[in-house]
Amino acid sequence: MSRHVYLCPLRWSDMDADGHVHNAVHLRYLEETRIDLFRTREFSGSSVVAQMDIDYLAPLRYRARPVRVETWVTKVGTSSYSLAHEVLDEEAVYTRAECTMVAFDPEAQRSRKLNERERVMLEEMRY
Numbered sequence: 001m002s003r004h005v006y007l008c009p010l011r012w013s014d015m016d017a018d019g020h021v022h023n024a025v026h027l028r029y030l031e032e033t034r035i036d037l038f039r040t041r042e043f044s045g046s047s048v049v050a051q052m053d054i055d056y057l058a059p060l061r062y063r064a065r066p067v068r069v070e071t072w073v074t075k076v077g078t079s080s081y082s083l084a085h086e087v088l089d090e091e092a093v094y095t096r097a098e099c100t101m102v103a104f105d106p107e108a109q110r111s112r113k114l115n116e117r118e119r120v121m122l123e124e125m126r127y
Contacts, residue, residue, distance in 0.1 A: 002125055004040070006033040007066040008087075020059040026095045027052065030085050033069040034099075041121050045112070047101045050080065054097040060087065067094070072127035079103050079111045081122050 008029045016022040030052075037043070060067060068088055075082040080102045087095035105112040114122070 002072070003127065004033070004037045004071045004125065006036045006069045006071070008032055008069050009066045010060075010062055010064075012062065015062045018059075019061055021062065021094075023056055026054065026056065026060075026087060026097075029067070029069055029087060029095075030054075030097055030099065033071050033085065034083070034101075037071055041125075043121060044117055045115065046104045046106050048104045049099060050102045051100040052097060053099075054095060056095055058092045058094050060094040071125075073122050073125040074098070074127065076114070076119060076122045076126065079113050081114070084127070 010021060014021045014025045038047075070086045070088065072084055073081060074084050080100055083099045083101060085095070085097040085099065086093055102111045103114045103118065104110070
């Protein structure tokens with residue numbers, strides 16, 4: 001029951017014409033967070049995003065300090081699992097997202113069952 005925390009740097013090029021981090025860039029922040037999560041937890045297999053639901057709650061303005069992205073597991077199935085994400089700092093929650101991931105066999109180009117090690121890691125992060 002733990003959340004993965006990633007401190008995501010903001011880049012000058014992330015801004016839109018209004019000085020906010022562009023909505024599509026929020027998706028990249030979530031991707032960077034998942035990459036960090038899988039690398040640090042030594043997730044052994046490939047997974048692909050099957051669905052992403054995202055709510056933009058407040059504008060995130062460019063600044064020098066990173067934004068905090070918290071991720072946790074909400075559901076574990078046979079071959080899929082769901083991750084919840086929040087992009088936030090001490091001032092606001094900027095984005096909330098729910099991501100459905102599917103374990104994937106890149107050689108066969110199809111979904112696969114989660115292995116036992118993956119399942120244990122995901123269950124440890126279930127919140």
